[in-house]
Amino acid sequence: MTDKSLKRRVWGWMMFDWASQPFYTLLLTFIFGPYFASVATEYFAAGGLDEQIADAHAQSVWSFGQSAVGLFIAFTAPFLGAFADQTGKHMRWMYVFSLIYVMATYALWWTVPDGSTLWISLTAFCIGMVAAEYGLIFVNGMLPSLGPADEVGKISGGGFALGYAGGVVALLIMLVLLAENESGKTLAGLDPIFGLDAESREGTRAVGPFTAIWYVVFMIPFFAWVKERPVAPKMGGMAAALSGLWASVKSVARRPSAATYLASSMFYRDALNALYGFGGVYAVLVLDWSITQLGVFGILAAISAAVFTYIGGLCDKRFGPKPVILFNIWALIFVCTVIVGMSRESFYGIPLTEGSTLPDVTLMVLGAIIGASGGAVQAASRTMMVRHADPERPTEAFGLYALSGKATAFLAPMLIGTVTYMTSSARLGLSPVIFLFIIALILLRWVKPEGDQATWDGSSQP
Template structure:
């Protein structure tokens, strides 16, 4: 049996292994690349540049929303199944296969294809995204068994910090060895791309899918070697019992005011945060005209801030509890969104910027660092707050409900962004609904007990 220290480090390695799906695929490499090829497709259909950018943003958003609906439907059911049977690791194995297949298939998303290549992209991205989200549910459910209650905040923060560090290293490798700078054909470390420069087929960018899958396979080894479940007597799977248990859990929310308020709050602020991740690269490309390499460097800045902030946030969580950390992070994200809505190359909320300088670029880099920092802190603290509302025996079921709360309205932010973007004709104004979502989430925190449902 692995020692407690090894079990904790093995658990950390899931975050390290899985984070590149968010860092490389969702936000900084594949997401902007998808926008690029989608914009090219819509331009070929006769749309102008602004309409093509809006259509690409909408297509990507609805693809994410479709995956999120499936996660919302099945997450609490699978959580109940896992808690009823006492098996969690087997589900991590199972959904790891989804992660790997979905990521690998992105290699075939090449430029110049028709509408079918866009559907291929969102379908297989969705398969991998579902795999990552479901595997995360079962991994999070193992957290209460790792240590004493008082240490879980620090463990959660350190886990996220370690995961962001993994995502940062993966991003540096992609930019340094594979992705070429369009200005000189070299990578962003000044090297010849390992797969060669090919502006037509974008092999240096498309390799991000298989690279993410290989990274996951390699770094899940410590997790599966060191993280073990307590031995339990085999329990026969009974669908009726599982559904009855899930129904009982949902019915109990009527009397669990703190949990109910927390799930509603996190539903909104996590949806808004995910939208920042999903559309951040698209914003940088559409509003400021950044290349994929520039967006990747933007990601390095954000991920570096996230590493430090998640670790510091874990320490703050242990000292003050997760609720103040969540509230502080939301305030920071509201301020960042306000800047994004009011910024162009020439000005920010009426304050003039020199369009010939890098002032707007530097401001967006600062925003990226703040998004990374606040996002890292709020995700780690959110995981701890959920632990305070459950017990080890019902952790998977609770985190399935947590995933449900995070996905049940996940279409809201992408839909609002698409609607407001369409009405206003402006990508930056399209971000304004996120301010409202963050603000309502912050208000709902008032009804959340700082100690959750714990007795101490």
């Protein structure tokens, strides 16, 4: 492969992150998620429930949908990855899941305000999320083939950085031109474009088709430039794939570095996801932020993520992924510690003057750190997984990685909910996340910086 074609393949691979990031930025976090919650609340309230109970029902429905997706992916991802490696047909799966993703996200347009399509919309969102996560497994599995080992960290960081940049652009477009607020205007004070009816929330509902069209357009470089290298399919089909998967699971148990890395990443990724989800809740419940402030918070965090994830990729190339992971986990512990001690009225027991902007400014800064460290640690984690993956079965390895990321997805929300209930404080409810990060740090002590590269390079099976 020539240098030019390899560079195009790398850029095509990174464009997946740009194309798919709006699902997480627009649908999961800042636009569709809050809109779905408001529609669900109105739907349950119309059924005779009071506002507080309707809010709880809406949150439960949204949480249940994501929990179901997480469990489904956790139990199916390793098998799917093993089968893909066995057959050697990765791109064929990418076409299938891309089609499902586009159809499911476009269908979110029909999430009408009266809630009559509530369950259909939730199902469509969950199907789209499964397709997005499956696509990510196959894309991650391609990472080892994109360059030499010392370049993988830079490539991984560049992909995540490009994805976060895409999320910023997509969020700006939605906030400025499409998503209407309570007054029917966008963030820029405009009517939603294309004559969309603000009263029917068509500007906000357009996030579904917008996300689908964005994906179709920006996946063109991926499918045009990421050519699958010819690989002879292995004999045995699904039975052989399952046998190989079981052998891989047993081999992980005999490789302390791989086993402790998967366990550590299980805890810190769970904590990070909880921190992502809690940031907006904390801002609303503790600091009484408006939707506009949340939008600015999201844009700032995403810009920070794009810049520092790229820098993290350079550091990954220079120092390796483990130091990058360690540094950023410590940064996230610092963020959580500050949040736990801060409220609208005081900062670690020191009273604040009425109307003080210190909490707002502090949370904005912390949001930038969350974006920067969260992006960097995710990119470095992908590189570290490459160092522990069998070069002959990379997609299977990332299927196991997906399993470890979803196996305890319930843990952080459960701990936060329990502590919040016991203390009656949304602020103190975040404290368990600190302990999850600390557990991850302890486990990382047994993770070899070079992973299992020596094992694979020596052609010896563990």
